[in-house]
Amino acid sequence: xxxxxxxxxxxxxxxxxxxxxxxxxxxxxxxxxxxxxxxxxxxxxxxxxxxxxxxxxxxxxxxxxxxxxxxxxxxxxxxxxxxxxxxxxxxxxxxxxxxxxxxxxxxxxxxxxxxxxxxxxxxxxxxxxxxxxxxxxxxxxxxxxxxxxxxxxxxxxxxxxxxxxxxxxxxxxxxxxxxxxxxxxxxxxxxxxxxxxxxxxxxxxxxxxxxxxxxxxxxxxxxxxxxxxxxxxxxxxxxxxxxxxxxxxxxxxxxxxxxxxxxxxxxxxxxxxxxxxxxxxxxxxxxxxxxxxxxxxxxxxxxxxxxxxxxxxxxxxxxxxxxxxxxxxxxxxxxxxxxxxxxxxxxxxxxxxxxxxxxxxxxxxxxxxxxxxxxxxxxxxxxxxxxxxxxxxxxxxxxxxxxxxxxxxxxxxxxxxxxxxxxxxxxxxxxxxxxxxxxxxxxxxxxxxxxxxxxxxxxxxx
Amino acid sequence: xxxxxxxxxxxxxxxxxxxxxxxxxxxxxxxxxxxxxxxxxxxxxxxxxxxxxxxxxxxxxxxxxxxxxxxxxxxxxxxxxxxxxxxxxxxxxxxxxxxxxxxxxxxxxxxxxxxxxxxxxxxxxxxxxxxxxxxxxxxxxxxxxxxxxxxxxxxxxxxxxxxxxxxxxxxxxxxxxxxxxxxxxxxxxxxxxxxxxxxxxxxxxxxxxxxxxxxxxxxxxxxxxxxxxxxxxxxxxxxxxxxxxxxxxxxxxxxxxxxxxxxxxxxxxxxxxxxxxxxxx
Numbered sequence: 001x002x003x004x005x006x007x008x009x010x011x012x013x014x015x016x017x018x019x020x021x022x023x024x025x026x027x028x029x030x031x032x033x034x035x036x037x038x039x040x041x042x043x044x045x046x047x048x049x050x051x052x053x054x055x056x057x058x059x060x061x062x063x064x065x066x067x068x069x070x071x072x073x074x075x076x077x078x079x080x081x082x083x084x085x086x087x088x089x090x091x092x093x094x095x096x097x098x099x100x101x102x103x104x105x106x107x108x109x110x111x112x113x114x115x116x117x118x119x120x121x122x123x124x125x126x127x128x129x130x131x132x133x134x135x136x137x138x139x140x141x142x143x144x145x146x147x148x149x150x151x152x153x154x155x156x157x158x159x160x161x162x163x164x165x166x167x168x169x170x171x172x173x174x175x176x177x178x179x180x181x182x183x184x185x186x187x188x189x190x191x192x193x194x195x196x197x198x199x200x201x202x203x204x205x206x207x208x209x210x211x212x213x214x215x216x217x218x219x220x221x222x223x224x225x226x227x228x229x230x231x232x233x234x235x236x237x238x239x240x241x242x243x244x245x246x247x248x249x250x251x252x253x254x255x256x257x258x259x260x261x262x263x264x265x266x267x268x269x270x271x272x273x274x275x276x277x278x279x280x281x282x283x284x285x286x287x288x289x290x291x292x293x294x295x296x297x298x299x300x301x302x303x304x305x306x307x308x309x310x311x312x313x314x315x316x317x318x319x320x321x322x323x324x325x326x327x328x329x330x331x332x333x334x335x336x337x338x339x340x341x342x343x344x345x346x347x348x349x350x351x352x353x354x355x356x357x358x359x360x361x362x363x364x365x366x367x368x369x370x371x372x373x374x375x376x377x378x379x380x381x382x383x384x385x386x387x388x389x390x391x392x393x394x395x396x397x398x399x400x401x402x403x404x405x406x407x408x409x410x411x412x413x414x415x416x417x418x419x420x421x422x423x424x425x426x427x428x429x430x431x432x433x434x435x436x437x438x439x440x441x442x443x444x445x446x447x448x449x450x451x452x453x454x455x456x457x458x459x460x461x462x
Numbered sequence: 463x464x465x466x467x468x469x470x471x472x473x474x475x476x477x478x479x480x481x482x483x484x485x486x487x488x489x490x491x492x493x494x495x496x497x498x499x500x501x502x503x504x505x506x507x508x509x510x511x512x513x514x515x516x517x518x519x520x521x522x523x524x525x526x527x528x529x530x531x532x533x534x535x536x537x538x539x540x541x542x543x544x545x546x547x548x549x550x551x552x553x554x555x556x557x558x559x560x561x562x563x564x565x566x567x568x569x570x571x572x573x574x575x576x577x578x579x580x581x582x583x584x585x586x587x588x589x590x591x592x593x594x595x596x597x598x599x600x601x602x603x604x605x606x607x608x609x610x611x612x613x614x615x616x617x618x619x620x621x622x623x624x625x626x627x628x629x630x631x632x633x634x635x636x637x638x639x640x641x642x643x644x645x646x647x648x649x650x651x652x653x654x655x656x657x658x659x660x661x662x663x664x665x666x667x668x669x670x671x672x673x674x675x676x677x678x679x680x681x682x683x684x685x686x687x688x689x690x691x692x693x694x695x696x697x698x699x700x701x702x703x704x705x706x707x708x709x710x711x712x713x714x715x716x717x718x719x720x721x722x723x724x725x726x727x728x729x730x731x732x733x734x735x736x737x738x739x740x741x742x743x
Contacts, residue, residue, distance in 0.1 A: 085706040092491045097637045105707075115492045206579075215689055272578035274690040277602030280573070289579070420490060424708040435603070 002351070037345040038072035041353070044087070044097040046336075047082050052371035053301065059365075064356045071349045073099075080351045084108070088173035091117050091341075093342040102157055102337055104148030105417035109339060113151050119340040124152045124351050131359035132382050140358065140378040144410030148417075150333050157337035158354045160377040161366065162404055164333025165222045167320075168299050168396075170285070172313040177201045182292075182317040185328060188259065188337035191320040199289050211269035213281035213289035217430040218415055222294050223263065224330045224430065225413055227256035230325040240451065241418050244461045248451050249444035252324070257433060257440035259322045264434055274435065286310050294319075296333070297374065297400055304371060315396045318403055331403065332411040335377070360384050373397045375404055414447075418454065425450040475662070478722060483714035488711035502716035512717065515688075515695040518607055522574050522673035522696070525611050526618065531667050533615075534622025539656060540629045543648050544640070554627070557620040569684030572613045576600050600686055603693035610682055617681070622667060629663045630656060662736055669732035672727045697721050 007219065042062075047054035054077070061073045072319060076097070080087060083101065090096040091112050102108040112118050119390075125138035132140055141159055149157035166180060174181045179197045182190070198209040214220045229237060231398035232252035241248040270276075270284055284290045284304035293299065297316065304311025321328055338357070340350045362382050363376040373394050376383060380401060393401075404410075411417070423444050432438035455461040485502055489495035506512055525673035537557060541550055549648040553570050559567065576599035599738040633656060641651050657664070679698040682688065688703065697717060705714035 088491050088709070109711075111490065111492055118493075215687055217689075272598045272601040274603070275598065275606065275686060277687075362508070420709040424710075427707070431689060435691060437691070445626065 039070055039349055040069065041099060041344065042097040042352050043073055043075045043099040044083065044101060045075055046083055046101050047077065048079075049077055051301070051305070052369060056362075056366055056369065056372055061142065061353075063362075064353050065429070067356075068349065068352065069262075071346070071353070073353060082298050091115065094343065096341040096343060096347075097266065099214045099338050099340055099350055100130045102149075102339050103412070103416050104145075104334055104337055105412040106158070106419045107423060109149060109157055110151045110177045110257060111419075112339075117342050118458065119157050119342055119347055120154045121156060121158065121340070121351065124355075125155045129308050130352075130355055131361075133384070137358075140375075140382050142246065142379060142404070142410070144176060145337075145377065146336060146409060147338050148412055149339075149408060157339035158358060158377075159335060159337040160336045160354075160358050160363070162333070162375040162377060162382060162410075163297045163335035164331045164400075164410070165226070165296050166269045166331075166400070166403060167292055167294050168297070168314050168316050169315050170288060170290075170310065171315045172289050172310075173202075173207075173288055178224050179291075181315070181318075184318055186317065186319050188305075188319050188322045192266065195266050199268070205288070208270040208284075208290050209221040209266075210263075210270075211281045211284045211293040211295075211325045212273045212279045214273055214431065214434060215275055217427045218413070219278050219295070220260075220430040220434050221413060221415060221426055222332070223260045224257060224426075224433070225411070226294070227259050227322060228253050229330060229332055229411060230319060230322055230327055231256045231259075233327045234330040234411060236407065239409050241256040241422075241454075242460060244455055247448050247449035249441070252326075253447070254440045255324060256322070257443055260360055260433060261339060261440065266316045274431065282306065285314075287452050300373060300396060301362075301371070312394065312396075314377075316399045316403065329406045330411065330430040331407045332413060334410050334412060337377075364389070364443075367397070368392060375400050380405070419457075420450075421422055421450045421453050421457075422447065465472075465730045470484045470587060479732045481694055482719050482724075484712055487715075489714040491705075491711045492709075495712065498712070502713045503720075504721065505713060507715050511692050512697070513701055514692055515697045515700045518694065519676045519678075519695050521607065522611060522614060523672045526671035526675050527616060529615055531622050531664070531671060532618045533619045534624075535626045535657075536652075537619070537623050538626035538630055539648075539652055541627060541652070554624070559620065560617045561620045561697045562623075563617075564638060565680035566684045568613065568617060569681045573600065573685050575643060576609060601690055604693050606690060608695045610685060613681060613685070616677070618671075622671075625663070625667060626660070629660050633659055647693060665732055665736040669729055669736070672728045672732070675727070676725050739740075 002034055031103055045054075047056055047057055057075065061075060065071060065073060087096065087100055087102075096112075096117065109118070118151075124343050126136055129137040129140050130201070131136050138146060138155065142162065145162060146155060146158040149155055149159060164425060169182060171181060177196060177198070177267075181199060182194060198207070202208075203261070212219060232250065236246055236250075240248055265427045272283070273281075278295065281290075281293070282299070282302045283306060285293055286303045300311055300314055303314060318331075340347060340354075340356055358378055360378070360383050363378050364385070366374050367376050367383070368389060368418065373396075375397065415423040429438060429443040429446055433440070433443050452461070484495075484496060486499055487495040523733060541553060561570075571725045575583050578584055578596070578598045578601070581599075583599070587593055587596045597605060598605050622626070638651060641655060646654075676696075677698060678696060679702070682694055682696055683699050684704070686694040688699035692700075698721070701714040701717040701721070704710040704717065
């Protein structure tokens with residue numbers, strides 16, 4: 001009897017000890033391996049998953065997180081058009097992402113600044129860059145780009161790339177048909193000549209001079225604004241948003257619009273252009289159906305994704321110089337910038353990330369990765385390029401850099417820079433102007449009306 | 463009863479009231495709103511694009527009632543009445559498939575079909591010698607709305623087909639058989655027996671078709687965004703654009719309120735009509 005109960009006792013004893021050991025071990029393992037509570041920063045970007053662009057961003061985030069193990073940046077991809085609506089709703093609801101994409105200007109930045117939702121980055125900008133000794137962070141960027149993200153003297157976003165909308169053309173196609181390529185400072189007559197030659201020589205092969213997808217109108221607005229810049233000048237465009245006397249229905253503006261209609265008269269676009277979007281039209285460039293397109297430099301990326309050879313044959317040239325042009329060097333465009341929402345709990349860390357994104361290492365990668373090749377947001381001289389690296393820059397991108405560095409003013413589009421009244425009219429006049437159901441004078445008058453409304457609202461005029 | 467009322471108030475009534483309140487403001491969605499009373503409604507009255515959009519909504523409604531429902535009804539009737547049709551489920555699937563596709567996927571599909579250079583429609587016309595009929599289906603402002611309406615008809619006829627198939631199949635077969643035996647033609651049976659027996663269902667279909675036509679958004683937005691030059695604009699796409707592209711949240715709320723009043727009125731009209739003619743079966 002004694003033996004049996006002893007055995008029973010020791011069994012129970014062993015069982016209890018085993019359980020205690022397991023519990024202690026589990027608790028120990030938990031405490032030793034649980035993740036360190038991280039500082040989470042949410043981040044909305046526009047780069048389609050799987051693309052080189054997204055890769056570039058994710059790699060930068062990865063590297064930054066390795067250097068800062070207590071920070072966890074959570075990127076979320078939002079499609080471009082959806083983003084434009086979603087950011088407004090998020091801001092309005094008071095829960096925007098910590099870091100968000102924008103393009104400077106009123107519509108997607110200053111409006112939120114005015115609602116006190118964006119962090120003022122000036123103090124950080126005025127300090128030395130952590131990656132480029134002896135230079136203020138602010139001074140590492142092109143002044144034109146900083147101007148686009150500055151509101152009432154304060155800087156609210158970090159421009160990390162420069163993109164603009166020149167005329168992009170397929171060099172190989174021009175060579176194939178023996179048509180002279182567009183050159184810098186090409187005149188209106190040169191432009192007309194080229195379009196006519198393309199129609200004569202390549203028309204029978206089912207090819208068209210210019211790709212245009214005007215369904216969403218901003219593509220047509222590119223034409224209007226670049227011609228307005230040519231004929232009215234950068235200073236004029238700049239002042240027109242604040243100076244009551246700098247009217248948007250001036251002779252220069254009307255003339256620019258007349259030339260846009262002259263382009264339409266040449267019938268240079270692919271069929272169905274009024275109803276196609278800019279993405280619908282990418283295959284036309286990629287498959288060499290069209291010779292040229294007035295489009296943002298991200299087209300290189302889009303075309304290369306469909307046809308690498310064609311992508312590598314793309315070149316850029318500035319806009320033709322219409323008669324009476326007073327500006328031949330400046331550009332309309334800009335490109336992406338990242339801003340930090342005031343609801344961000346870890347502003348210093350978010351700034352540190354943006355500083356890393358605009359560091360020479362990461363910016364160099366943006367320029368030199370063969371499948372990306374975008375003009376960096378910081379000045380070229382700070383990239384520290386070797387001779388070999390300089391020579392590896394694709395010719396198309398070299399020309400972009402040349403054109404951008406000549407510009408002292410980088411203008412913002414009417415549907416992004418100014419307030420919505422002007423934005424709305426600028427979009428609404430495009431299709432009627434292109435289909436010639438509205439005269440240039442009528443279109444310009446509508447713009448001026450909207451501008452007057454804005455000036456009154458802003459208290460700049462009685 | 464209480465959960466029902468609470469759900470109704472929270473999810474139906476509150477948004478409506480809030481939308482109406484917003485329609486009395488001038489607001490961009492972010493900055494402080496300004497009270498402007500009925501200004502937005504006055505503006506709406508003078509908005510040519512809005513009236514054009516309303517016209518397009520009416521066109522879609524008329525097509526639904528005059529084309530989709532009759533077509534669906536006739537196809538369903540033929541499938542039931544014709545004795546020799548093999549593979550009935552094949553036809554059911556074929557007619558109903560468009561309804562099973564998401565509107566945006568459908569829109570994308572038809573955008574490709576309509577492509578003037580590469581699309582099969584124009585290429586087919588050219589191949590059979592009817593090249594002169596080829597058009598810029600979605601880019602030509604004079605025909606774009608009809609190109610879109612064609613897709614809507616293609617999408618929804620199957621829905622009315624299935625609805626009417628269920629209705630007709632539930633008519634006792636003896637009635638139809640005895641009518642056939644007495645020598646009535648198929649069309650007479652349709653007119654004199656089938657349709658009268660389906661009156662309340664048909665009224666319901668007309669109600670859904672009319673109110674649905676005013677709320678239609680997805681397909682049109684995907685295919686044309688309401689363009690070119692507002693030729694395919696409907697109220698929902700215009701109010702969406704005003705709210706999210708032009709930051710006119712107050713103005714767009716006024717449009718939404720007007721839209722609600724229109725659909726409520728149509729719905730109420732048909733419901734009253736139905737309740738008057740109920741009891742036929």
